Amino acid sequence: MESLFDDSALPREPVQLRSGAWHYPHWLSEEAQAWIARRFFEWGRGPVPPHQTLINQNPMSVQSLCLGWHWNPSGYSRTADDINGAPVAPMEQWLVDLGRRAVFDATGDAQKAAGYTPDAAIVNYYDIDAVMGMHQDADEKINAPVVSLSIGDSANFRLGNNVNRNQPWQDVRLASGDLFVFDGASRFAYHAVTKVFPGTAPARCPLAAGRINITLRQTGLS
Ligand SMILES: O=C(O)CCC(=O)C(=O)O
Ligand SMILES: [Fe+2]
Numbered sequence: 001m002e003s004l005f006d007d008s009a010l011p012r013e014p015v016q017l018r019s020g021a022w023h024y025p026h027w028l029s030e031e032a033q034a035w036i037a038r039r040f041f042e043w044g045r046g047p048v049p050p051h052q053t054l055i056n057q058n059p060m061s062v063q064s065l066c067l068g069w070h071w072n073p074s075g076y077s078r079t080a081d082d083i084n085g086a087p088v089a090p091m092e093q094w095l096v097d098l099g100r101r102a103v104f105d106a107t108g109d110a111q112k113a114a115g116y117t118p119d120a121a122i123v124n125y126y127d128i129d130a131v132m133g134m135h136q137d138a139d140e141k142i143n144a145p146v147v148s149l150s151i152g153d154s155a156n157f158r159l160g161n162n163v164n165r166n167q168p169w170q171d172v173r174l175a176s177g178d179l180f181v182f183d184g185a186s187r188f189a190y191h192a193v194t195k196v197f198p199g200t201a202p203a204r205c206p207l208a209a210g211r212i213n214i215t216l217r218q219t220g221l222s
Helices: 030-043 091-107 109-113
Strands: 015-018 021-024 063-069 070-072 074-078 120-126 132-135 144-152 154-161 170-174 181-183 191-197 209-216
Touching: 015 170, 021 091, 030 120, 030 144, 030 209, 063 070, 070 132, 091 109, 091 144, 091 209, 154 209
Parallel strands: none
Antiparallel strands: 015 021, 021 181, 063 120, 070 074, 120 209, 132 191, 144 181, 144 209, 154 170, 154 191
16 A cells, blocks of 8 residues: 555655755656666666676676666777677667756756767666775766666765765765766766665565666767
């Protein structure tokens, strides 16, 4: 039975954490979350399998797959030369449309939203022990927004400063269906995921355990 007081009853509106950093809780409906989770299982079949990207020879704890452009620490490419050499799966139009809606809903800037054309998606799967260290998303050649969507278990997301991996930072709990947008003064903010909270996904989420995060990026590459 739907409870009047479950998370879905909370008000849906964007919260600006600071200039350019937007958190919009429960932005995706449960139906949309489930649909995306099922799409995630289909993406997992390839052409490039989910993989642990090596950073300085150390595997990241998340499993990643990409659409549009393949990412690794040396940058973006059209083929996954560090994995199996296969061409990356194409970017999907519904993700572009969703990205535009996300930018509009977060920022209220219709012109910015209309011009937003993400051409890469990085899809990360976090098992309950996975984390992501402090980093900037800085391999894109232009500073279009990064749109982040979370599905499954909640996580502690750490929004750092623009200068280095140290404090000041702010911790935000990202739950299933939450949208986060990095734009403007926060586009190149350092950020991290320090913990996944097991068993916190909505009951109807098809992801049995762990967390999916999708970031949409406009690379500026051609
Ligand atoms: O999982 C998240 O919320 C952030 C993911 C991230 O920072 C990235 O993929 O670059
Ligand atoms: Fe990132």
